[in-house]
Amino acid sequence: MFRVRFLAHAHEGALWDALQERGASGGDVVELVARERVRRAVARRKALNLPREDTDAYRLCNGEGDRLSGLVIDVIGPEHVVVSSSSLWCEVYKRSIQAAVRAEMGEAARLIWRKTTARLAQDGYNEVFDEVDREAEDAEEEDDEEVVIQELGFRYAANPASGQKT
Structure with a gap:
């Protein structure tokens, strides 16, 4: 389990300035940092030309590679965004992360939140957190509709809410 997590370095210019100016704390800091990282x-x-005409499914955020350890974001077709939490x-800070993703991907994006329970248990996540989570859930339904996605022109059927992502 992490005891300290660096969110930003002083050399990160605009992000560091925004954090200092706002005197942000807690969820505000996480939302600012997550929004900048996303x-x-x-x-x-x-820069990699994603999305493009022949590819509308791709990994938007790859955890540590995008400086958001424990967070993976996949774009599945033109409207589904699957956020996978393993930390x-x-x-x-689920609400702050969701707000950051919506700010960058647009309000029309259909956000699906998934948990990697085994990895979360290593961080101390347990039934108490899970029960609180269920009580705080939005009314947002995760319908398990099948969508058609494209990768390099090849078409696939995918289920954003329940299908395997990798």
Whole structure:
């Protein structure tokens, strides 16, 4: 379990300035940092020409590679965004992370939140957190509809809410 997590370094310019100016704390800091990290991930994928006409399914955020350890974000087709949490900090700041993802992906994105329970247990996540989570859930339904996605022109059927992501 992590005791200390670095969210930003002083050399990160605009992000560091925003944190200092706002005097942000808790969820505000997480939302600012997550939004910046997701914004950068979007920019990196755009540099790789993602999404494009023949590819609308791709990994937007790859945990540590995008400086958001324990958080994976997959874009599944034109409207589904699957956020996978495998770290306790992600569960604690779930609402802030969701707000950051929505800010970058747009309000029309159908956000699906998934947990990697075995990994979360290593961080101390247990039934108490899970029960609190269920009580705090939005009314947002995760319908398990099948969608057709494309990767390099090949078409696949996928179930964003329940299908395997990798």
